[in-house]
């Protein structure tokens with residue numbers, strides 16, 4: 540098992556699972572979500588709509604994760620998870636940890652071995668990168684030590700600053 544930190548675009552990753560920093564609607568948004576739907580094509584959104592028409596009629600709850608096809612992306616599946624919005628007055632760390640844990644569990648349920656994560660919640664949801672890196676890395680480390688099919692987790696960061704922060708917090 541291994542954790543890698545790279546700088547780049549998550550939609551270009553050749554892995555089994557690309558994790559999407561989605562929103563509760565599952566119907567697309569900005570940032571990573573926008574890039575995944577743009578590059579992955581309409582098949583992903585079509586599956587998201589089906590999820591909304593079925594079990595997820597009220598959307599995906601913060602911290603939960605669900606898989607769809609990866610469409611035209613060089614991956615087998617996209618696992619959509621909803622990060623918490625940063626709050627200075629309320630500690631939502633456990634929800635950010637849930638995103639990572641549940642995404643890996645969904646990936647493992649599919650038999651995936653390689654998974655790429657963006658820095659969930661650190662864009663539009665304003666979570667400070669230092670804190671997000673600590674929560675993401677410790678949760679993934681813990682989950683990789685459990686009984687899982689996942690052997691490689693790659694964090695794909697946008698820009699040198701985010702890359703350096705994740706790098707410096709790798710245990």
Ligand code: ADP
Nearest residue numbers: 548549560570571574622660661662663664697
């Ligand atoms: P959230 O709504 O969970 O905050 P965002 O998609 O707005 O999610 O941002 C999450 C992080 O992903 C931010 O640090 C942002 O800079 C980064 N990001 C945006 N686009 C990409 C991409 N194509 N590949 C990797 N990281 C990206």
